[in-house]
Amino acid sequence: MAHYDLEEQEQLDSLKTWWKMYGNLVTGLVSVAAVAVVGWQGWNWYQGGQSAKASAIYGVLEQAVAIGDAQKVKAAAGELAEKFGGTQYAALGAMLAAKQSFEAGDLKTAKAQLTWAADNAKDELKDLSRLRLAAIQLDEKAYDEAMKQLEAAHVSTFDARFLEMKGDVLSAQGKKVEARQAYKAAMEKSGDKPGAGRELLQQKLDSLGDAA
Template sequence: MAHYDLEEQEQIDSLKTWWNMYGNLITGVVVAGAVAVVGWQGWNWHQRGQAAQASAIYGVLEQAVAARDAQKVKAAAGELAEKFGGTAYAGMGALVAARQSFEAGDLKTATAQLTWAVENGKDEVRDLARLRLAAVQLDEKAYDQALKHLEAAHAPAFDTRFLELKGDILAAQGKGADAKAAYKAALDKMTDKAGPTRELLQQKLDSLGEAA
């Protein structure tokens, strides 16, 4: 039988002492790390499952819009908001449903759906919701509320649209000089030097004449 020499035995004794001091700590760290990995994988799995279910409901919503089934649109959008509010599909569903409600003349429902998207949507969805909500409020002559939404921070890509709508609201209030300033700022933000959108914006500006 092989025998450990004195140096090997000392190394073993040192290792035993070290393990007695730190073994429980190391085991705890390893277990915690394993739990974290499992938890992360479980969370990712949950998120993928949520997205898949939300995608299916969003598909139902799109079909309902195509069929002009207002009740089914509202139901699908409501389910997305209630059960899958953390997914991108919920915000997009609110925008789609709001457009259908607006076109149907149901401004109250459109306002509620857009408000939800403003409060719960992310990035471009939130910015689009603010624009559309402000446009609905313009139609309802709720000018101050509409302007408040347009003052919120938004992505630079939406600068022109926010400023143009601000000009529309100010013009509706009879504030010609302020409306002209908003239209001019919108034109300055545009990257296109020609095109129907720029022409329409220029026409709005020109229609104000020498407003002061």
């Protein structure tokens, strides 16, 4: 029995020695892990709260758009961008506000809102914002600025639309050869499925005449 007690004592002494050497490190690692878990849960809770608040403001924006209250639209979109810029609602709000501003003839505000969305939105929303901004710049004959938007990196699903818009800009500049190349590339990206978009592209190509 004493033999087993001695073994147990040796194991206990070894454990004490190991803990003396590495105890602080283990405690520190456990503490860091605990803080990380709590932090992650807290972040998720915070993000959920942010999204809920942003959603409520976006609802106010939608109502303001429905009744044509331009000031309330601007205020709601501004609050989303300032306080909840990291949420998808902020980008959606900027784009919706830009549409309302554009239809009201306030192109300056529309461009500012689309520029914010183009700089801060993600993926498809960013690309759609760039396309809409380029369309306004095309109308204003700001061709270089429009082309800058269209040359930015974008998701592949928007390839055809970006190429078509490039064709529009080049055509407006009288660069028929380059415009035809852009339209043809857009046709290739759009695939073989018939549709209104493909028909419009063909019409744009035909309008260029015999450009090589």
